[in-house]
Amino acid sequence: MTGVDGPTTVTGRRPGRIPVVLRDRSFRRYWTAQSLSYVGDQVTMVALPLTAVLALDASAVDMGLLWTLESLPLLLFSLHAGAWVDRRGRRRRIMISTDLARAVLLGSVPVAYLVGALTLPYVYAVAFLVGALAVLFNVSSYSLFPAMVPREHFVAGTSLTRGSFSFALVAGPGVGGVLVQIVSAPVTILLDALSFVVSAVLLRSVDVTEPEGDPTEARGYVWEGLRFVRRTPALLAKFVAGAGLNFFYSVYFTLLFLFAARELGLSAGMIGLVISVGAVGALVGSAVTTWTSGRIGLGATFIVGSFLYPAALVLTPLATGDRWLVVTMLLVGEFVSAVGLMLCDISGTSIQQALTPDVLRSRVQGAHLAVNYGARPLGSLVAGGMGTWLGLRPTMWIAVVGGAASVLFLFWSPIPRMRELPVPPDDHRRPVPEEAS
Template sequence: MSDDRHARGFRRLWAGQSISQFGDRISELALPLIAVGALDASVTEVSALTAMVWGPNLLAVFLGAWVDQRRSKRRLMVVADLVRAAALLTVPAAALAGALTLVQLYAVAVVTGAAGVLFNTAYPSYFAKLVPQSAYITANSRLSASRSASFVAGPAVGGGLVQLLTAPFAVLVDAVSFVGSAVLIGRTAVEEAEPGPAGPSMLTRARLGLAFIVRHPVLRASLGTCTTVNLFTFVGYSLTVLLASRILGLSAGAIGLAFGVGATGSLLAALVAPAVSRRLGVGPTIALGAVLFPASMALTAVAGGPFWARTGALAAAQFLGGIGVMWFDINLNSLQASVIPDDMRSRVSGAFNTVNYGIRPLGALLGGVLGTTLGVRTALMVAAVGGTLCVLWLLPSPILRIRSLDDVAKPVAPEPAPAPVG
């Protein structure tokens, strides 16, 4: 990044997100362990805990419309981090008092999930002002590399902390990580865009954000591709561990090892993403990642043979899937940042995430139905094949023809709707 001030600001954002990502890996392990171990939750109750985290995304379309009218997106991101920290701090506090309940865990999941939606809808505008367009792919590559590294080392660190501190007090580390993120982002001032005129109501702005996606050829194809991928990969996620444990007969340690080895694929792909994009082009790299990500599940579906072959197939599937998702996400996120007008970033992000993330719980439920009716291996193969069909959204779109972000026209906001007369 050429501007030293922007470079320092991005380094703070990167550091804050890296700390937060490692903290997230701890809570992702600790909260279900609290529910299962300390609170004797059933399978349905543990699944509900996950649903509580994702549920607030269904309202992202409205929250994004509200965020678009706020001047300081940075302040909203800081507030979101502090709210998540405060919610998580109630877990060890309640454990100390002997008052921890499943209802409280549900409340923590909803609050942290809602704060995450606030952070994610404010983030695109902040990122676009902090990072010049020419550096979008490089910046997203670095952020994704940190996230991938957290998946490589985070579960092991989280497991160690849970054993050392117990699960409720391991959550304290994640709370501290959100405070660290808030401090770093709070010190990174950028010249943020002024919000547009108050104009229409929040509901109208939300509708306009969704309409902008539907009418924009790049965003329409992006949403169709992402939603298709998420539907089928969450079918796969709901079945992979079950197949590895019950059908392949792998121990928890072997599954964890395979996932850890597989996560190195994400890290490697994130590091080389800018070079791959320059070589293949942004659009073709998106298409390659979109196919490789879900198709890799087929390796798990057909796994068999001796122990090393079963474990190796699971690791290879995770490795290739990690490569695919990084090349897909890094390039698509950078492309989307290039085509969305500044004064619409939050409402478009909210509308996009409502559909894109809202499909995930449905995918998990579909996985249970397909696994029961077709068998786990067949259902996982259906997920692999169905996921690759996401590329059909890209074929008629302009995305495949985009070689670099320089090819993307400067985004222009649509004309506002006329005010009612009388």
């Protein structure tokens, strides 16, 4: 296989060289803009609540409502956002618009604070609207990716895009916390708003020929992404396993801080150190995924990652004894888990990209967000009851074992046999929505 500068591997990387996709200026700007938006999302999730606490004296009930409103758009709008983007097209323009709209919304918070007009309802409204715009950005970015990256370079490109997403997910809250400590919460929100402006400017300079929108108005259009997943065994297994992984990980993470403090006697600083090492594991995982998939196959990489991600966390309920031994066990578990997450996320996203026709990309991604992220609040709710009824350590064991067992769904699918990127079935290239009965 030949790339723009000579022979490359099927994953788009020559041994010892940077990925081919990074040699393209438009992709570099797209990736940088996407990364800035992802980091901005995570900083917002820290800076807005801290603004509510420090500037408005928010209570525990107020904070619970704020966290709910920040994540609620994922459940409410993911399917409809995917359908709207697929119908409309113009994905780059949508991404630019959502970046600028988030910059305006977030920029209004420090302004309202300075003039003494900031209230909790206003912060609630900003959190909800920013979350909704983030959903639109996500489904648009996902469906723009294949127009930016040749099919043979999907894994290398996904290693970069999903690597920056996962790194932002892990490191973003820490960046937000440090900025709040240094420059205050309102100023952090202002800097966050400026990052979205920079992202919009970068996207404005991207040169890409996008697939046309689908003007179909047939009944069931919104649900066609889910129906496509149901008809595609590999994607169905991926979604079911992903929902299980997210559910049990939410159970684990909801109780992690309480377990580490009460059962293991760790300080806040030690707990922060344990969590932050996940960012290093995420970087390592994103760096080795392309190499791993080239050696053992794309499907096997996905399965290995899906198992390592929860299974490595067994060191948490196992932890006991000397404090530094406990900390070491947790550090190793978080690091290996983050590596597994990247193996799973990058290879799984590449499989989903390869199997999904252009006309359905945003709707399938919307279904992915609804199913996977929809399992998280449910897991958090269950965690509270289980932790009270069974105890913290037994619940952590259930979370780890349940998450590892989720990988079993993948073995009854074509995924274990996938060496390289799969090809979407011909009859799915332009699906016709089912008529409502």
